[in-house]
Amino acid sequence: MLVSTYFINMITHKKYILASSSFSRKTILKNCGFNFVQVRPSCDEEVIKKQIKKKSKPEDVARILSYQKAKSISEKKKYFNYNVIGCDTLIKLGDKIFDKAKNNKEALLKIKKLSGKKHKIISSLTICNQGSKIWECSETTVVEIRKLTTKQIEGYLKKSGKQILQSVGCYQLEALGPQIIKDIKGDFFNVMGLPLFKLLKYVFNEE
Secondary structure (H helix, E strand, O other): OOOOHHHHHHHHOOEEEEEOOOHHHHHHHHHHOOOEEEEOOOOOHHHHHHHOOOOOOHHHHHHHHHHHHHHHHHOOHHHOOEEEEEEEEEEEEOOEEEOOOOOHHHHHHHHHHHEOOEEEEEEEEEEEEOOEEEEEEEEEEEEEEOOOOHHHHHHHHHHHOHHHHHOOOOOOOOOOHHHOEEEEEOOHHHHHOOOHHHHHHHHOOOO
16 A cells, blocks of 8 residues: 555545445545545435436536435535545446446346447546535546457356446456456546546645
8 A cells, every 4th residue: 555544634634435335446445545434325326317317428427426426425414524525437338328237137238238349437526525516527438348259258247246246337357357358548446436546636636
């Protein structure tokens, strides 16, 4: 760990909450030295998605969801002393937005569609304090999936286990994801679900 928790706290003098139940996001922040509390957002993502117009740009969908996640925690009085980090990540292939697969059958169909193609990982990060937005950013990373046969995909999913369903792209860089990924252009951490480099620039007052 290059940056200690003590060092980050000493520089920023701030306390953070990660408004997410994501294990990957938790691991990224923990390994980076953040002293934070992880709290599950109290907003209903599916309801919010239905309220967002279908013609909305992917960047707008991610931005709205990341803000609502952070706001749902930061507006609670007991968390007023915290800066709350909300994040949302989605996949865009052509004009289509991909959600998380609900089961292995959906995961198989999703990877088939991504096979041999490039797609975009779009994330939005929002920080709220006492219910108000104080900072936000977006990040886009291009990922290319290898050309895969149905048999190869089935074998990959079997080895990956149910936790693969927690990844919007059905691949995890910290696990078996590199087996099916051919190339990545952009922020490595964004593929894992959190645009870390832009967050650190904010934390260290570099933007």
